Amino acid sequence: MYSSSIGGAANTQAGSRVFVYEVVGLRQNDETDKTSYPIRNSGSTFIKVPYSRMNQEMQRIARLGGRIVNIQPLGVDSVTNGKAAPAKSQATSETESKPMQSTDATKTTAKEKHKADIPVNLYRPNSPLMVKCLSNEELVREGGEGTVRHVTFDLSGSDFRYLEGQSLGVIPEGTDEKGKPHKLRLYSIASTRHGDLVDDKTISLCVRQLEYKHPETGEKVYGVCSSYLCNLPVGSEVKVTGPVGKEMLLPDDEDANIIMMATGTGIAPFRAYLWRMFKEQNEGYKFRGLAWLFFGVAYTPNILYKEELEQLQEKYPDNFRLTCAISREQKNADGGKMYIQNRIQENADQLWELVQNPKTHTYICGLKGMEGGIDEGMSSAASKHGVDWSDYQKQLKKEGRWHVETY
Numbered sequence: 001m002y003s004s005s006i007g008g009a010a011n012t013q014a015g016s017r018v019f020v021y022e023v024v025g026l027r028q029n030d031e032t033d034k035t036s037y038p039i040r041n042s043g044s045t046f047i048k049v050p051y052s053r054m055n056q057e058m059q060r061i062a063r064l065g066g067r068i069v070n071i072q073p074l075g076v077d078s079v080t081n082g083k084a085a086p087a088k089s090q091a092t093s094e095t096e097s098k099p100m101q102s103t104d105a106t107k108t109t110a111k112e113k114h115k116a117d118i119p120v121n122l123y124r125p126n127s128p129l130m131v132k133c134l135s136n137e138e139l140v141r142e143g144g145e146g147t148v149r150h151v152t153f154d155l156s157g158s159d160f161r162y163l164e165g166q167s168l169g170v171i172p173e174g175t176d177e178k179g180k181p182h183k184l185r186l187y188s189i190a191s192t193r194h195g196d197l198v199d200d201k202t203i204s205l206c207v208r209q210l211e212y213k214h215p216e217t218g219e220k221v222y223g224v225c226s227s228y229l230c231n232l233p234v235g236s237e238v239k240v241t242g243p244v245g246k247e248m249l250l251p252d253d254e255d256a257n258i259i260m261m262a263t264g265t266g267i268a269p270f271r272a273y274l275w276r277m278f279k280e281q282n283e284g285y286k287f288r289g290l291a292w293l294f295f296g297v298a299y300t301p302n303i304l305y306k307e308e309l310e311q312l313q314e315k316y317p318d319n320f321r322l323t324c325a326i327s328r329e330q331k332n333a334d335g336g337k338m339y340i341q342n343r344i345q346e347n348a349d350q351l352w353e354l355v356q357n358p359k360t361h362t363y364i365c366g367l368k369g370m371e372g373g374i375d376e377g378m379s380s381a382a383s384k385h386g387v388d389w390s391d392y393q394k395q396l397k398k399e400g401r402w403h404v405e406t407y
């Protein structure tokens with residue numbers, strides 16, 4: 001069902017569609033007795049709702065103390081972990097129920113990962129680990145803007161380990177203007193826990209060289225650590241710390257849906273996720289959900305890891321979807337530049353459906369400020385169903401299903 005062509009089909013077909021709401025918390029009482037659906041004493045109640053009645057039904061469920069934990073379209077357009085689900089498998093009658101246990105079991109959040117399994121601060125700035133640079137390759141192709149490098153370090157001989165979604169601290173060589181050693185900078189890890197060579201001995205970063213015009217002098221200024229890394233010769237030794245971060249960890253659930261929204265080097269953790277999901281053959285992790293990457297860049301040559309992403313899309317069309325927003329080349333519906341938020345808006349109805357699935361996690365990574373546009377897109381989708389996005393987002397955060405790391 002998830003083909004690479006993405007458009008407004010969901011919008012246009014929505015009017016004639018029927019959705020199945022999975023509701024918990026409804027209890028048999030005088031009020032619910034007046035409803036057309038019998039209520040179970042425990043577990044989820046499934047209610048078929050035509051698109052035209054979604055608003056009223058949501059409000060009614062809320063009045064009855066129920067909480068909608070999932071909305072799935074009934075029929076050929078069903079979204080079930082990236083695959084089309086036959087209408088019958090959704091719900092066969094207006095009141096079909098299943099035990100509570102199944103709803104709870106789906107709430108495998110990243111937060112539930114065993115704390116002891118998450119490596120944090122194995123190396124600190126006062127005793128950093130020295131690692132050797134194994135490779136340092138340009139990722140921006142000809143005609144693109146700026147410099148972004150894929151840098152790989154050798155971890156062999158150390159006890160350093162990390163998980164997808166964590167960050168590495170890097171201490172650049174030299175001293176600052178006060179003569180003090182430079183402070184560490186954080187970089188999202190772009191490789192899986194097994195490393196690019198799948199031998200558990202390397203770690204990779206995706207680093208953009210910071211470059212800007214000094215606001216007063218107009219002189220070109222280059223960032224200290226990003227320049228250090230981007231110009232690092234192979235074979236050099238570098239001081240690193242960490243790993244750090246628990247916000248961007250992937251859930252263990254192999255059936256989870258993972259929505260990823262990246263700008264620029266924000267792709268780094270998502271590369272790690274996608275390599276773990278699709279490129280590695282891991283015994284204990286066989287991804288079966290839907291991974292949907294929204295990637296915002298300035299020019300086509302700035303689509304980092306483009307070839308590999310396209311290969312994944314070709315090989316796993318049912319499980320991986322790639323939607324790019326190329327701001328300086330593509331136009332949005334209003335004729336303006338195409339930013340990631342415009343792509344979110346174009347796909348807002350499907351995204352809204354997906355985020356309501358308790359198995360869906362959304363991750364945002366990249367430029368500070370990118371969340372604003374994403375919220376706008378999600379707000380307009382939610383409001384169509386009478387839902388306040390900021391309240392809903394708070395609930396998603398509470399459930400550990402909305403993850404943001406911007407810088």
Ligand SMILES: Cc1cc2nc3c(=O)[nH]c(=O)nc-3n(C[C@H](O)[C@H](O)[C@H](O)COP(=O)(O)OP(=O)(O)OC[C@H]3O[C@@H](n4cnc5c(N)ncnc54)[C@H](O)[C@@H]3O)c2cc1C
Nearest residue numbers: 185186187188206207208210212223224225226265268407
């Ligand atoms: C959790 C996390 C993950 C990160 N992951 C990545 C990653 O994967 N890849 C990546 O490339 N970066 C990443 N970063 C950013 C990275 O940590 C550094 O901040 C970045 O590389 C710049 O560091 P620098 O030493 O080169 O710049 P610095 O020499 O420290 O210069 C930065 C300073 O320059 C000034 N400045 C910057 N832009 C302008 C401007 N336009 N006008 C005026 N002044 C300006 C500001 O004062 C700013 O504090 C991440 C940051 C965090 C917190």
